[in-house]
Amino acid sequence: MTDLAEPARPAAPPRRRDAGATRAAILEAARNAFAATGYDRTSLRDIAALAGSDVALIPRYFGGKEGLFTEALKATIAPDRLRDWDRSRFSRDVAEMMAGAADIADPRTRTFQFLLQAATSPTTAPLLGRAVQERFLAPIRDWLGDEAGQERARVLAAIYIGFLVERLIRGAALEGPERTAFIERVTAVIDGVIGPG
Amino acid sequence: MTDLAEPARPAAPPRRRDAGATRAAILEAARNAFAATGYDRTSLRDIAALAGSDVALIPRYFGGKEGLFTEALKATIAPDRLRDWDRSRFSRDVAEMMAGAADIADPRTRTFQFLLQAATSPTTAPLLGRAVQERFLAPIRDWLGDEAGQERARVLAAIYIGFLVERLIRGAALEGPERTAFIERVTAVIDGVIGPG
DNA sequence: TCGACAAGTCAACGCGCATTGACATGGGCC
DNA sequence: GGCCCATGTCAATGCGCGTTGACTTGTCGA
Numbered sequence: 001m002t003d004l005a006e007p008a009r010p011a012a013p014p015r016r017r018d019a020g021a022t023r024a025a026i027l028e029a030a031r032n033a034f035a036a037t038g039y040d041r042t043s044l045r046d047i048a049a050l051a052g053s054d055v056a057l058i059p060r061y062f063g064g065k066e067g068l069f070t071e072a073l074k075a076t077i078a079p080d081r082l083r084d085w086d087r088s089r090f091s092r093d094v095a096e097m098m099a100g101a102a103d104i105a106d107p108r109t110r111t112f113q114f115l116l117q118a119a120t121s122p123t124t125a126p127l128l129g130r131a132v133q134e135r136f137l138a139p140i141r142d143w144l145g146d147e148a149g150q151e152r153a154r155v156l157a158a159i160y161i162g163f164l165v166e167r168l169i170r171g172a173a174l175e176g177p178e179r180t181a182f183i184e185r186v187t188a189v190i191d192g193v194i195g196p197g
Numbered sequence: 198m199t200d201l202a203e204p205a206r207p208a209a210p211p212r213r214r215d216a217g218a219t220r221a222a223i224l225e226a227a228r229n230a231f232a233a234t235g236y237d238r239t240s241l242r243d244i245a246a247l248a249g250s251d252v253a254l255i256p257r258y259f260g261g262k263e264g265l266f267t268e269a270l271k272a273t274i275a276p277d278r279l280r281d282w283d284r285s286r287f288s289r290d291v292a293e294m295m296a297g298a299a300d301i302a303d304p305r306t307r308t309f310q311f312l313l314q315a316a317t318s319p320t321t322a323p324l325l326g327r328a329v330q331e332r333f334l335a336p337i338r339d340w341l342g343d344e345a346g347q348e349r350a351r352v353l354a355a356i357y358i359g360f361l362v363e364r365l366i367r368g369a370a371l372e373g374p375e376r377t378a379f380i381e382r383v384t385a386v387i388d389g390v391i392g393p394g
Numbered sequence: 395t396c397g398a399c400a401a402g403t404c405a406a407c408g409c410g411c412a413t414t415g416a417c418a419t420g421g422g423c424c
Numbered sequence: 425g426g427c428c429c430a431t432g433t434c435a436a437t438g439c440g441c442g443t444t445g446a447c448t449t450g451t452c453g454a
Contacts, residue, residue: 017401017450038317040237043441054403059443098355113317119366120314121235129366151378154363155386158295162359166351169316169326181348185390189352192389193382214420214431241412251433256413396454403448409441418433424426 023061025051030072035114039069039121073118073127076111077135085143091194095186098163101173112164132157144194156193220258222248227269232307235314236266270315270325273308282340287391292383295360298370309361329354341391353390 029050033042044065048055062068086093102109118128140153163186174182226247230239241262245252259265283290299306315325337350360383371379 019401022401038237040235044443045441055442056404056444057402060401065442116313116362117317119362120310120317121238125366126368129368132366151375151382154367154379155382158359158363159356159386160359161362162355162357165313165316165358165362166355169329170351171326178348182351185348185352189356189386189389192386216431219431240410242410253413253415253434254432257431262412398453399451401448401450404446405444406446407442407444409443411439411441412437413439414435414437416434416436418431420431421429423428 019061022051022053022057026053026058026061026068027072027075029053030068031076031114032110034069034072034117035076035110038117039124044068069124070127072114073124073131076114077131087194091187091190092183094160094163094190095183098167098186099174099179099183100167101171102168113168116165116168152193156190159189159193216258219248219250219254223250223255223258223265224269224272226250227265228273228311229307231266231269231314232273232311233301241265270311270328273311284340284391288384288387289380291357291360291387292380295364295383296371296376296380297364298368299365306365310365313362313365349390353387356386356390 026047029047030042033047033050036042037046044055044058047068048058058065058068062071115128115132118124137150137153137157140156141150144152144156173179223244226244227239230244230247233239234243241252241255244265245255255262255265259268301307312325334347334350334354337353338347341349341353370376
């Protein structure tokens with residue numbers, strides 16, 4: 001992980017003593033680091049270096065590595081902006097995003113990687129499941145309208161996740177006719193779920 | 198991981214000296230252990246205990262932990278049995294499987310967890326991507342018939358993966374009307390992709 | 395101005411890990 | 425039967441980790 005740990009940018013003015021700001025910086029660094037390399041491969045020393053802070057503060061402020069991870073997870077699955085999405089363009093926007101390459105710099109990519117990391121660990125998976133139910137499925141269900149209940153939200157979320165994984169594995173962006181056909185089909189699939197059916 | 202490491206069943210006859218068999222035992226143990234607890238939480242000591250072997254043999258035979266993981270990954274992404282699937286029942290079979298709970302004892306679940314672990318690591322993701330292309334997308338494409346080319350296989354694979362992840366996170370099986378509606382919708386979604394369209 | 399307490403620093407500890415090299419031993423070949 | 429190399433065993437080493445406790449320093453109120 002040394003590639004991520006930039007050594008406390010020298011030009012930056014030394015932060016005034018502020019426990020709240022330090023806590024926030026550590027939390028932000030933790031979200032990025034956990035998303036990039038997962039729970040086990042991320043050391044507290046990495047996070048502290050990324051936050052320009054000291055290792056010893058993390059057990060003090062968050063009660064340990066697990067506590068930090070839990071808080072980072074809560075902060076990542078924040079109340080979302082589903083209500084802002086334009087329903088008429090939603091499926092095509094998603095399809096075009098999925099046809100591209102996974103952009104590491106995109107915070108949404110980081111968020112997703114973080115969640116996927118959490119999903120693959122048997123210890124964190126149940127916690128993630130509960131968080132997804134509360135902060136992801138429920139909002140989507142409300143956004144769709146509750147005629148068909150929770151089940152459409154579940155299917156939509158699953159499809160969405162699947163395309164994200166596929167994009168992650170694929171690496172490169174799609175090109176030419178395959179890209180066009182892919183976008184058309186993904187749009188149709190999503191419309192089939194969020195549509196009146 | 199101590200829960201997995203059964204201490205070299207005492208009744209078993211001591212294996213005759215056979216490098217090939219030992220290697221195979223270690224590889225099999227590694228596949229199970231990596232799938233269950235992931236790369237970082239699995240120690241070579243765990244694997245050796247599971248295989249009834251000695252830790253020191255692993256660096257010798259596989260060049261180290263990473264080499265073992267790579268070989269285990271190769272062995273896991275084996276030629277599949279897509280050709281056996283009955284196309285007329287495929288979508289409903291998949292849908293009903295997805296409505297259930299993820300069974301940890303099922304080797305397919307372990308395999309999938311293993312692959313998902315690999316997807317989140319920047320080093321193993323490209324390897325996984327190539328393997329999926331060769332051993333998953335290509336067979337699906339052939340199975341579907343090649344009129345629509347690679348793109349339908351891609352979409353189908355993504356949807357399939359998505360539902361697997363959703364099942365993994367969900368934990369419990371679906372019940373009652375939500376289960377029925379879920380199965381109906383998943384069947385429809387899959388049919389929409391593998392159908393003539 | 396100065397004291398007190400919060401905030402930050404630093405060194406050290408114990409632990410588990412992968413890896414190494416020296417050593418023991420079984421079994422096939424002459 | 426006896427050598428000898430492949431095979432397996434064992435102890436030791438070095439490293440990175442999370443965590444702890446003692447220490448220093450900044451900042452704010454009196």
